[in-house]
Amino acid sequence: MAEGPRRRLKLVATMLIGLVAMLVAQLAQVQIVDHEFYEGWAIEQRERTIVIADPPRGVIRDRDGHLLAGSEVMYSIEADPVYVVDTTGVAVALGPLLHMPVTQIERWLRSDALWVQIASPVSKETGEQIADLGLQGIKVKPLWARAYPENSLASHVIGFCNVQGRGFYGVEGFYDAELQPKQVEYRGPVDPASEQVPWTVAPVVLPKAGDELILTLDRTVQALVEDELIRAVQEYGAQGGTIIVMDPRTFELLAMASLPNYDPDRYSDFYVLAPPPFENPAVSKLYEPGSVFKVVTVAAALDTGLVTPETTYYDQGWIEVGGATITNSSGEGGRDFTVSDILIHSLNVGAAWLSTHMGPDTFYRYVLAFGFGRPTGVDLAGEVPGQVWLPGDYVHWHDSNRGTNAFGQGMAVTPLQMITAVATVANDGARLRPHIVARRNTPDGVVYTCRPMVEAQVISPRTAHMVTEIMVRTVEEHVRRAQVAGYRIAGKTGTAQIPVPGGYDKEGTIASFIGFGPVPDPQLIILVKLDRTKTSPWASDTAVPTFQRLASQLFMILDIPPSGTEVAEAVTR
Amino acid sequence: MPDFMQWVTHGIKRGRFEMDRRTVLCLVTSVIVLTLVATFYLLLVSRTAARGRHIQQLQVELFRLQRENEQLEVDIAREGSVARLRERAEALGLGPAEQLEFLYLTEGH
Numbered sequence: 001m002a003e004g005p006r007r008r009l010k011l012v013a014t015m016l017i018g019l020v021a022m023l024v025a026q027l028a029q030v031q032i033v034d035h036e037f038y039e040g041w042a043i044e045q046r047e048r049t050i051v052i053a054d055p056p057r058g059v060i061r062d063r064d065g066h067l068l069a070g071s072e073v074m075y076s077i078e079a080d081p082v083y084v085v086d087t088t089g090v091a092v093a094l095g096p097l098l099h100m101p102v103t104q105i106e107r108w109l110r111s112d113a114l115w116v117q118i119a120s121p122v123s124k125e126t127g128e129q130i131a132d133l134g135l136q137g138i139k140v141k142p143l144w145a146r147a148y149p150e151n152s153l154a155s156h157v158i159g160f161c162n163v164q165g166r167g168f169y170g171v172e173g174f175y176d177a178e179l180q181p182k183q184v185e186y187r188g189p190v191d192p193a194s195e196q197v198p199w200t201v202a203p204v205v206l207p208k209a210g211d212e213l214i215l216t217l218d219r220t221v222q223a224l225v226e227d228e229l230i231r232a233v234q235e236y237g238a239q240g241g242t243i244i245v246m247d248p249r250t251f252e253l254l255a256m257a258s259l260p261n262y263d264p265d266r267y268s269d270f271y272v273l274a275p276p277p278f279e280n281p282a283v284s285k286l287y288e289p290g291s292v293f294k295v296v297t298v299a300a301a302l303d304t305g306l307v308t309p310e311t312t313y314y315d316q317g318w319i320e321v322g323g324a325t326i327t328n329s330s331g332e333g334g335r336d337f338t339v340s341d342i343l344i345h346s347l348n349v350g351a352a353w354l355s356t357h358m359g360p361d362t363f364y365r366y367v368l369a370f371g372f373g374r375p376t377g378v379d380l381a382g383e384v385p386g387q388v389w390l391p392g393d394y395v396h397w398h399d400s401n402r403g404t405n406a407f408g409q410g411m412a413v414t415p416l417q418m419i420t421a422v423a424t425v426a427n428d429g430a431r432l433r434p435h436i437v438a439r440r441n442t443p444d445g446v447v448y449t450c451r452p453m454v455e456a457q458v459i460s461p462r463t464a465h466m467v468t469e470i471m472v473r474t475v476e477e478h479v480r481r482a483q484v485a486g487y488r489i490a491g492k493t494g495t496a497q498i499p500v501p502g503g504y505d506k507e508g509t510i511a512s513f514i515g516f517g518p519v520p521d522p523q524l525i526i527l528v529k530l531d532r533t534k535t536s537p538w539a540s541d542t543a544v545p546t547f548q549r550l551a552s553q554l555f556m557i558l559d560i561p562p563s564g565t566e567v568a569e570a571v572t573r
Numbered sequence: 574m575p576d577f578m579q580w581v582t583h584g585i586k587r588g589r590f591e592m593d594r595r596t597v598l599c600l601v602t603s604v605i606v607l608t609l610v611a612t613f614y615l616l617l618v619s620r621t622a623a624r625g626r627h628i629q630q631l632q633v634e635l636f637r638l639q640r641e642n643e644q645l646e647v648d649i650a651r652e653g654s655v656a657r658l659r660e661r662a663e664a665l666g667l668g669p670a671e672q673l674e675f676l677y678l679t680e681g682h
Contacts, residue, residue, distance in 0.1 A: 008580065053636050056643050067650035073640045124644065142640055149650035198625030204632070207639060223655040556670060 046189045052196060053184035056144050058210030060158060060171055060179075062219040063438060069158055069172065069264075072147040075127025075140050076120035080193060084109050084137030093133055094118065097126055109137075121145055121163070152263045154222050156280035157215075157256050157436060159381060160264035169278050171213060171436060172264075173381030178440060179210040208443040216252035216438045221245055224553055225255040232546040233259050237534030242282050242415045243546075244527045245554065248426035248516055250452045251434045253378070254524075256282050256416075283376075283383040286412035287510050287529070290496025291329075291346045293408030295422055295514075298343055299467045300366030301354040303429075303459040309340040309466055319349045319356075322399025326352045326407075329495070340470045343492060344478050348407045355406035360391045363402070369458045370421040371431055372413055377455070378434045387412040408496060415512075419527040422514045425467045426490070426522040429459035465520075472519050481544045482515055484551050486562030490522070491515030491547070493539040498532070508532035511539035513547045517555075518563040524554055 030038060056071035077098065084090055087109045095102035098119045108116045121143050122130075131140040146161040159170025167176035184205045189197040225243045233241055245255040258281040262270040270276050279285065301307050317333020319326050327333075328348050342350035355363045367373070373388035388411050389396040404410040416434060424431040433453040440448040459467075471490035475482045482491050494512040497504035511533055516525035528543040528550070536542055554560075592600075651657065662668075 052632065055639065059646075066653070067646060070647045070650060071643045072647045073644045142636075144643075147647045147651075149647055150654050151656065153655060196629055198622055198629050204628060207636060219655060223659075553669070 047187065048190045048194065049185050049187045050190060050194055050196065051183050052186045053205070053207040054144065055181040055183070055207035055209045057146065057161060057165060057167075057181055058175075058179040058212050060213045060215065062215050062217050062222075064218065065214070066219050067149055068154060068215070068217075068219070069161070070147050070149065071144045073124045073127075074121035074143045074145040075124065075130070076143050077118040077122055077127070077130060078120075078139040078141055079109055079116045079118055080137050080139070081109050081111055081113055081116060082137070084135075086136075090135050090138060093135060094130065094138070097129055098122065146264075148264045150219065151265060152261050153219065153226065154217060154255075154257070155261045155264050156258050156282065157217060157222075157253075157380065158264060160267040160278070162267075169381050170280060171215065171380065174379050175211070175213055175437065175440075179213070181210045182208040182443075184208075211443070212441040213437050214439040214441070215436055216247075216250075216254065217256070217436060218254050220557060221554060222255040222257065224557070225550065226257045226261075228546055228550045228553075229257050229259055231549075232528070232530055232542065236530060236536070236542040238530040238542070239532040240281070241530040242285075242527070243529070243550070244282055244415055244419050245550075246419055246423055246434065246525050248423040248522050248525045251420070251423060251427075251432035252438065252452075253434055253436045256280070256436075258282055258285075279382055280380060282415045283378060283380050284414070286384065286386060286414060287531075288411065288496045288499060289408035289413050289418050290494035290510065290512065291348075291407055292418060292422070292492050292494030292512055292514050293411075293413075294343055294346065294351045294406070295425060295467060295471065295492050296367065296370050296372075297351045297354050297363070297406045298339060298470065299370075299425055299459050299463060300363060301339065301358055302466055303366070303463040304358060304362055306357060307339045307354070309338065309470055311339045312336045313339075313350065313353055315347060315349050315353075317349065319352050319403065321352050321356055321403025322401070324400035324403060326403050340473065343467075343470045344474045346478075346493065351406035352403035355402055360402050363406070364388070364390055366458070367405070369431070369456055370424060371417055371455065372411070372421065376414075376416055376420050376434050378416060379437050379450075383416070384414060386414055386417055408494060415527055415529050418512075419514055419525060422492070422516070422527075423525045424458050425464050425471075426516045426525055427464070428461040429457055429464035431455045431458050468519055468522075475515065479513075479540055479544055481540060482513065482548050482551075484517070484548060484555060487517045487551070487555060487560075488519040488563040489515050489517040489551065490519050491544075493544060495537060495539045507537075509537040511537065511541075511543045513539050513543040515547050515551065517551065518560065520563070523560050524551065524558070526551060526554070 059067060059071070060069035061067055077094070087106055091102045091106035091109060094100070094105050098105075100119065105118060108118060127140050127142070130138065144165070145163070148158065157170050159168055159172035161167045161172050165180070167173050167179055172179065184207050186196055191197050225245055229241055229243050232238065240259045242258040243255070244253065246253055260277045262277045267278070270278070302309065313336065315328070315333050315335065315337045317328060317331070326348050330345065332345060332347065333349065337345065337347060337350055339350070339354070341347060342354065367388060372386055374385045375383045388405075389401055391397055401410050420431065420434050431454070433455050435450050437450055439450065468490050471492055472488055475489045475491045479491060479493055482489055492514055496510045496512070498508045498510060499505075510529060510531055512527065512529040514525065514527045516522040526547055528547045530542050530546070533542045
């Protein structure tokens with residue numbers, strides 16, 4: 001080959017090689033050096049994390065499996081305006097179904113937005129009607145809405161769940177994390193409408209609902225309790241009230257009702273009330289317990305061994321403690337009384353004598369051991385600790401508290417704390433933790449069973465039996481209206497004044513009664529508390545008859561036989 | 574461009590392009606193998622996509638059934654709620670039992 005062409009060929013070849021080298025270098029830059037950047041960019045454009053399944057919130061059932069809170073289907077009506085071809089036709093079709101102006105919908109559909117929410121939530125029926133129309137560019141997206149089939153039944157116990165799926169108050173609030181569903185997410189290629197593109201076989205993930213809660217609550221008992229509470233509030237002109245039913249052997253809550261209550265299905269309607277009735281008064285509202293608290297004072301005194309039920313003291317009708325003069329509300333005095341009489345006759349002077357006789361250290365040690373001044377630990381949202389001022393508290397403590405606290409004045413408790421303390425007496429002196437959830441079932445099949453948890457052996461079984469017998473005598477000799485034929489009932493009334501700024505309310509009282517039975521094997525304990533009754537200020541006229549009616553029915557429906565009988569079968573007529 | 578090519582190649586002797594049978598065989602075999610591999614790959618990808626789509630549809634159906642199931646449970650619970658049962662019982666003329674009679678065990682029973 002001639003020299004000229006060879007040189008030219010070399011030149012061209014060199015140019016080509018140089019060009020290729022540049023391309024290779026650029027390729028190396030893109031593929032190797034900047035590999036991660038470009039790969040990330042590419043993935044970002046075609047892959048995204050989307051929620052492909054939104055399982056429902058966990059359900060709540062009563063002890064027999066009846067549904068108290070579940071999830072129902074609602075829909076969100078959305079549009080991708082770009083894909084809507086017949087804007088007017090779609091607006092005309094949607095308007096009447098959604099009860100919205102056609103012009104408004106048409107304006108949204110003509111907008112430049114990539115996505116428009118037309119209505120949410122809409123009912124299942126409406127959503128399905130719209131889906132059946134098959135309108136192009138319109139999406140009918142399913143949503144979950146919390147449903148409470150029993151409406152207002154046990155509303156304070158259950159609480160409610162808002163539209164964002166967050167639980168508030170009651171069990172919904174306390175177990176919100178456990179009730180939350182586990183969303184199924186997908187990370188992979190998606191189309192412009194964020195729909196999954198099946199380029200690969202995605203792992204099959206089954207949707208997992210939130211945990212299922214089985215309560216200790218019995219809906220039949222709850223319904224009866226609510227009926228009786230409504231009746232009592234109406235009959236005695238009370239402003240409100242609370243009834244708690246518990247099994248003193250396990251401290252399981254069988255029913256808990258307060259008025260005013262609400263319908264959790266329509267919780268947003270109740271926000272306008274002042275205050276909204278969402279808080280559970282049984283665990284969140286404090287009151288001065290009054291004479292019911294004498295059970296604690298007498299139990300403490302007997303347990304120390306300082307006195308026996310037969311120990312006598314001279315009651316002159318008044319006593320001065322820390323500068324405060326304490327009198328008996330019944331006006332009794334001027335003679336000897338026994339320690340038993342302090343409960344039977346509800347003697348304030350005797351209770352104050354016992355607490356001063358014990359000394360503050362011993363007395364308050366028992367008060368705290370019975371669970372006052374701290375939350376009971378019940379699994380309900382919003383529980384408050386109550387108020388018990390101790391001698392070391394130089395800000396709030398007053399020496400007269402030693403006397404007034406003995407009969408339940410100058411301190412504040414929740415109804416649940418009070419029934420827990422008396423249930424301790426019914427349970428041979430052992431205080432357990434009250435609870436509302438019996439079982440929690442996870443979607444993976446793991447079952448958590450809530451067993452009775454002993455908090456403290458507050459008093460000896462012997463003392464508990466002595467106090468129980470005195471409480472039985474109280475009912476048999478002094479509060480006969482609480483008796484239920486065939487059943488030995490132990491109980492104590494409490495008529496408490498209501499503290500207001502500067503002293504106590506002159507008119508209103510809080511009437512309460514706590515009773516349990518059948519003695520000697522108590523299976524039920526009931527607290528009835530009525531606020532500011534109009535017909536009578538005394539618990540014996542209001543709370544006691546309510547207890548009696550309720551206990552009679554509950555013994556019947558719970559198949560609890562009369563005291564000391566062996567039952568072959570029961571016949572109702 | 575032809576001028577440029579002529580400028581580059583003029584004076585270079587054109588050779589005859591010849592291949593022996595063995596080379597041809599290798600080439601054809603390679604093409605066939607590549608085609609088979611490509612076909613198999615396409616088949617695999619399309620089957621994967623189809624399977625993925627099927628699973629996706631099954632999941633959609635599963636979620637739909639779960640929604641139906643939850644809805645039915647709520648509907649049933651509403652029908653069997655205490656208030657509804659009471660209404661129906663009252664309509665049938667039923668009322669709460671007023672007295673419970675216990676039969677006491679006697680000897681021999």
